[in-house]
Amino acid sequence: MPDQKVGEGKKDHKRLGQDLDLFTISEQCGAGLPLYAPNGAIVRNQLMQLIRDKNGELGFREVSTPHMFRSELWKKSGHYDKFKQDMFFLKVDDEEFALKPMNCPGHINIYALRPRSYRDLPIRYSEFGTVYRIEQSGELHGLLRVRSLTQDDGHAFYAPEQIKQEVIKIARAALDCYSIFGMKEYKVKLSTRPEKYIGSPEVWERATAALKGALDEMKLKYEVKEGEGAFYGPKIDIDIRDSLGRWWQCGTIQLDFAMPERFNLEYVGEDGKKHVPVMIHRALLGTLDRLMGILIEHLQGAFPSWLAPVQVAVIPISEDAQDYAAKALSELRNAGIRAEIHAESDTMQYRIRAAQEQKIPYMLVIGKKEIDAKVVAVRRRDGKQASMPLEKFIGSLQKEVAERNLALTVA
């Protein structure tokens, strides 16, 4: 998938990333290790806020875990057997450690902090966990394939009968996120028991039925991938289609019976006996880095106002408009709007073109006419124009941002 071509006349995300000052991958720092510039960090933080909001609705509570763990842990989790060739190792005091390739074992250890009862379940943790995986140099591709990646990772622990409703909630939240980006076409895949598996066939049967039941209840069409589940459980993957017609796998919901058992996780059931919880690994957007690469190309850098690094460029067009423009700028900023003033000595036409090239959603052009009428001339990135009082502009833009509107709606 990283090799999918960008459409004709379109720029790829590496080029746009450079033009818009979003990120860089520097030879000096190392291949596959993206560095986000302030503009890119704003976009990334907004995406994280979207996930935080969804996590809040879903009851996932944020945790934070380190970037490396003892190899002993990875042996216990099974990663040492299954993923060793993809992991980075280092020595500390003669003991082997590894940079984490996944976040699961950290979250499992947080679950195991104290005894759990059925009344505590579900217990849900989320983390913007940066993980490290060895990728061959030839396979690296901008943000789409990297060696350090931050996932919107979540792990939750359930009693078996809770699974179906949870899967529905998580899948809905994921689809909701994609529609915010204008990605309304998706493919859902259900992967079932592979040849090599752990656990009893009955448990697999029940888990697969729970996933099917969830998809049926949501009236989602899905393709069954026989035998393509993980060795520890069946899973649902969601592929989305971008504006260039390409498909990307983003969200995933995986059931897991293996790791809770390996780590002896338990909860006391209503019957007073000890039971092993079922674990779900889930990501709504997948990997933040990859998603940014996809979004940059999908939107061709023209971010909606809630994601745009700079939302408003204020452009005074005469010397005596400077004060009025400075006042407008501080009012915008006080209202929480990311605004900057473009008051360089170049011509107005040049400054408008520069703001358009930076794909800033809104420009406020201010001259004598506007000062006299106590308004601002709003010029949208798409060319639409209107004139209105500054307070009205601010109120409408705040609403557009709060609603995470994909379209520009002011003017």
Ligand SMILES: [Zn+2]
């Ligand atoms: Zn996991």
